[in-house]
Amino acid sequence: MIAEYGHFALVLAFAVALVQTVVPMIGAQKRWTGWMAVAEPAALIQFVAVVVSFGALMHAFVTSDFSVALVANNSNSLKPMLYKVTGVWGNHEGSMLLWVLILTLFGAAAALFGGNLPAPLRARVLAVQGSISVAFLAFLLLTSNPFLRLANPPLDGADLNPLLQDPGLAFHPPFLYLGYVGLSMAFSFAIAALIEGRIDAAWGRWVRPWTLAAWMFLTVGIALGSWWAYYELGWGGFWFWDPVENASFMPWLIAGALLHSAIVVEKRESLKAWTVLLAIIAFGFSLTGTFIVRSGVITSVHAFANDPERGVFILAILAFFLGGGLLLFAARAGAMEAKGVFALVSRESALVLNNILLVVSAFVVFTGTLWPLFAEFAWGRKLSVGAPFFEAAFTPFFVVLALVLPVGALLPWKRGRLGRALWQLRGVLALALAAALAAWVWGTGRSALAPVGAGLGVWLIGGALRDLWLRCGTGGLSRLTRLPRADFGRALAHGGLGITIFGVAAITAWSVEDIRVVQEGESFTLGGYELTLVDVSQGQGPNYVTTKADVLVSRDGTEIAHLYPEKRVYPVAGMPTTEAAIRSRPFGDLYVVIGDAQADGGWAVRTHIKPFAMWIWGGAILMALGGLVSLLDRRYRVAAGARKPVPGGVPAE
Amino acid sequence: MRRLVLILALLWPLAAAAVTPDEMLPDPAQEARAREISRLLRCPVCQGETIDDSGADIAADLRVLVRERILAGDSNEEVIKYIVDRYGEYVLFLPPARGVNLVLWIAGPVMLLLALMLAWMAARRRRASATPSELNAEEQARLEQILKN
Numbered sequence: 047m048i049a050e051y052g053h054f055a056l057v058l059a060f061a062v063a064l065v066q067t068v069v070p071m072i073g074a075q076k077r078w079t080g081w082m083a084v085a086e087p088a089a090l091i092q093f094v095a096v097v098v099s100f101g102a103l104m105h106a107f108v109t110s111d112f113s114v115a116l117v118a119n120n121s122n123s124l125k126p127m128l129y130k131v132t133g134v135w136g137n138h139e140g141s142m143l144l145w146v147l148i149l150t151l152f153g154a155a156a157a158l159f160g161g162n163l164p165a166p167l168r169a170r171v172l173a174v175q176g177s178i179s180v181a182f183l184a185f186l187l188l189t190s191n192p193f194l195r196l197a198n199p200p201l202d203g204a205d206l207n208p209l210l211q212d213p214g215l216a217f218h219p220p221f222l223y224l225g226y227v228g229l230s231m232a233f234s235f236a237i238a239a240l241i242e243g244r245i246d247a248a249w250g251r252w253v254r255p256w257t258l259a260a261w262m263f264l265t266v267g268i269a270l271g272s273w274w275a276y277y278e279l280g281w282g283g284f285w286f287w288d289p290v291e292n293a294s295f296m297p298w299l300i301a302g303a304l305l306h307s308a309i310v311v312e313k314r315e316s317l318k319a320w321t322v323l324l325a326i327i328a329f330g331f332s333l334t335g336t337f338i339v340r341s342g343v344i345t346s347v348h349a350f351a352n353d354p355e356r357g358v359f360i361l362a363i364l365a366f367f368l369g370g371g372l373l374l375f376a377a378r379a380g381a382m383e384a385k386g387v388f389a390l391v392s393r394e395s396a397l398v399l400n401n402i403l404l405v406v407s408a409f410v411v412f413t414g415t416l417w418p419l420f421a422e423f424a425w426g427r428k429l430s431v432g433a434p435f436f437e438a439a440f441t442p443f444f445v446v447l448a449l450v451l452p453v454g455a456l457l458p459w460k461r462g463r464l465g466r467a468l469w470q471l472r473g474v475l476a477l478a479l480a481a482a483l484a485a486w487v488w489g490t491g492r493s494a495l496a497p498v499g500a501g502l503g504v505w506l507i508g509g510a511l512r513d514l515w516l517r518c519g520t521g522g523l524s525r526l527t528r529l530p531r532a533d534f535g536r537a538l539a540h541g542g543l544g545i546t547i548f549g550v551a552a553i554t555a556w557s558v559e560d561i562r563v564v565q566e567g568e569s570f571t572l573g574g575y576e577l578t579l580v581d582v583s584q585g586q587g588p589n590y591v592t593t594k595a596d597v598l599v600s601r602d603g604t605e606i607a608h609l610y611p612e613k614r615v616y617p618v619a620g621m622p623t624t625e626a627a628i629r630s631r632p633f634g635d636l637y638v639v640i641g642d643a644q645a646d647g648g649w650a651v652r653t654h655i656k657p658f659a660m661w662i663w664g665g666a667i668l669m670a671l672g673g674l675v676s677l678l679d680r681r682y683r684v685a686a687g688a689r690k691p692v693p694g695g696v697p698a699e
Numbered sequence: 700m701r702r703l704v705l706i707l708a709l710l711w712p713l714a715a716a717a718v719t720p721d722e723m724l725p726d727p728a729q730e731a732r733a734r735e736i737s738r739l740l741r742c743p744v745c746q747g748e749t750i751d752d753s754g755a756d757i758a759a760d761l762r763v764l765v766r767e768r769i770l771a772g773d774s775n776e777e778v779i780k781y782i783v784d785r786y787g788e789y790v791l792f793l794p795p796a797r798g799v800n801l802v803l804w805i806a807g808p809v810m811l812l813l814a815l816m817l818a819w820m821a822a823r824r825r826r827a828s829a830t831p832s833e834l835n836a837e838e839q840a841r842l843e844q845i846l847k848n
Contacts (some may be wrong), residue, residue, distance in 0.1 A: 281752060283752070286747075288747055289747070316825075387825060388822075388825075390822060395822065398818050398822075399818075402811065402814040402815060402818060403811075405814070406807055406810050406811045406814060407807075409806070409807065409810050410806065410807035413803060413806045413807070414803065417794075417803050421799070424799075425799065427788065427799075428787065428788070428789045429788045429789060429791070429794055429800070430741045430747075430788075430789055430790070430791060430792050430794070431792070431794055431803070432739075432741060432747065432749070432792030432793065433738070433749075433792065434738060434739055434792050434793040435792065435793050435794065435803075438793075439804065439807055440807075443807065443811070561718055561719075561720050561723060562720050563720045563721075641719070642719075644720075650719060650720055
């Protein structure tokens with residue numbers, strides 16, 4: 047019965063979402079307070095209903111109720127409990143339900159914490175948010191019902207894809223969805239503002255925390271996915287420019303642009319129309335990503351659901367929200383007059399440049415991702431666009447972005463002097479050039495990439511520190527503790543970007559690889575390490591069998607570690623996985639993979655040295671942390687409380 | 700679960716190891732060239748993997764073919780042309796900047812120029828509207844009239 051309750055709750059949520067879309071919107075138009083007030087309880091009820099539905103599905107997974115088709119297809123009674131739980135979103139229907147759960151969570155959060163919003167704006171924001179719920183709940187109920195029953199339940203389930211039975215990947219989707227769906231809040235605010243025809247500094251202040259949160263979650267989600275690919279897929283790659291990765295990367299780039307332009311709206315009341323447009327585009331990219339992943343329209347995407355019916359449905363949702371949003375923008379953008387004026391050299395201009403570079407780089411990723419599809423439609427040509435293209439076409443924009451970032455961050459609002467900012471950065475510039483030179487010498491000129499990456503990394507990190515230092519002014523370091531948290535957030539995020547850029551350049555330029563056949567007991571050396579394959583044994587895990595190697599690592603004759611790379615086979619899913627053994631150190635990873643047994647009794651062993659690998663994800667975590675620190679800035683905390691109406695007070699009307 | 704996608708593709712590569720020791724060329728310089736070329740070639744039956752990352756039989760065949768051509772004395776470009784002539788442009792991950800693919804390559808730079816131009820024009824317009832424009836002769840006359848009164 048519980049699955050049916052879940053289904054019922056989902057239908058209920060759909061009905062509530064319909065009410066939430068229509069009633070407050072009319073109320074806001076006619077200034078009917080009662081109708082506007084429907085929005086908050088509706089958003090809360092809708093959230094509770096979806097929680098019940100999600101709980102019902104989780105119950106089915108946890109208790110291994112194989113009469114539910116989704117559970118039978120994606121779970122197994124032997125699976126560890128953690129993966130029974132995370133298996134709920136390891137499939138198309140369940141992950142879509144998680145998507146909707148997070149959507150309604152954001153709606154409920156806006157209803158709870160939106161007390162300081164003017165009533166009509168709040169009603170409209172929640173109504174737009176409700177309309178997104180309507181679309182996706184309809185999608186779930188009509189094309190992807192997670193609660194379908196089987197007439198003849200099997201004795202045991204088909205198991206979750208073993209590659210997904212991993213802690214890194216288990217929590218990757220929730221973070222990504224928090225990011226994707228978080229952008230729906232920026233979209234709802236943008237549409238509500240367009241309907242009202244008014245945007246002011248307060249609007250910027252309300253939109254920015256939501257965008258910041260979405261961007262932060264996307265950063266963590268992408269980093270988790272990339273880290274998982276690194277350790278689980280077995281060849282130490284961390285980014286493949288796969289259409290599905292690009293689908294998450296594009297919203298991240300646009301969200302990055304949006305959260306910077308929202309600052310200009312908030313502080314200077316400028317770039318209003320542009321910020322609204324960015325908010326619409328950002329959510330458009332979220333939906334595009336959903337479409338790419340779930341429609342199977344791009345052949346290279348090994349997507350979830352290759353079901354044309356679902357693809358068309360999502361395309362219709364995308365067309366409605368993106369098309370509708372853009373139409374509304376075209377009709378109303380003229381009403382957004384900018385107040386703040388700024389010179390060509392100013393913080394505002396620097397942020398415009400930031401926006402241009404981020405949007406253009408997202409556009410490059412977009413064209414590259416969709417080009418094969420377009421070429422096939424237009425000329426019937428089947429061609430491929432892969433990593434080599436993106437590396438060549440995308441990287442220059444990011445290099446320029448990194449070059450101008452520290453300078454832009456130092457420019458004052460309204461009017462600045464380029465020479466002054468550059469002079470303040472002279473020390474950092476010298477350090478960056480020295481780092482580039484050192485990288486070039488150390489890498490013996492093997493690749494131009496490493497010097498560029500090292501130089502940019504030092505430039506960004508040094509620029510962030512210099513920024514903090516200058517903010518302290520003449521007060522010296524004692525003032526550091528009194529700086530607004532937003533300043534620390536900015537320095538953390540910008541420095542984190544520098545660390546990631548350096549990590550990417552270093553691992554790409556300086557990785558060493560070795561593939562060979564090794565007999566048990568045999569040793570070989572690589573990059574100063576001596577590795578010995580001690581033995582290879584068979585073992586049994588909870589739901590897999592494993593071939594495990596014992597590799598002894600020593601350096602200069604002293605043992606430093608034992609590494610145990612594994613090759614697992616999951617019999618129920620009929621699938622092997624590689625579990626690389628990685629010794630992570632700040633300055634580089636040693637990465638060992640055990641391959642197939644050879645005819646002569648040896649084993650294929652692949653060894654990589656990956657310099658500065660952890661810096662890639664470390665930098666990403668710092669970026670996300672920067673977002674968090676910024677989110678906790680006083681102006682959001684104080685502003686959130688200051689304008690709250692008296693609780694229980696009756697509106698004056 | 701965006702990442703799930705990678706997975707189907709990855710099933711195969713994991714099943715059989717990608718580059719195997721017996722395929723590799725004894726000369727490290729030639730092997731390095733083979734790896735460089737492999738990065739550009741897509742396994743025709745897999746989902747968006749290079750022939751190096753794939754464990755499919757045809758990817759192994761292609762890896763061996765690349766190495767045969769290198770041993771036969773082909774340059775990198777000749778090896779790629781040899782493979783693309785036989786397997787179609789689908790196997791090439793880096794579309795050459797020729798013909799219609801030129802659009803793909805210049806799309807980014809063109810958009811950057813357009814965006815910079817638009818931003819510059821918007822900035823000029825903004826400043827123009829912000830600084831009060833000069834009065835024309837008629838307005839000047841009227842102003843003097845008003846001031847006189």
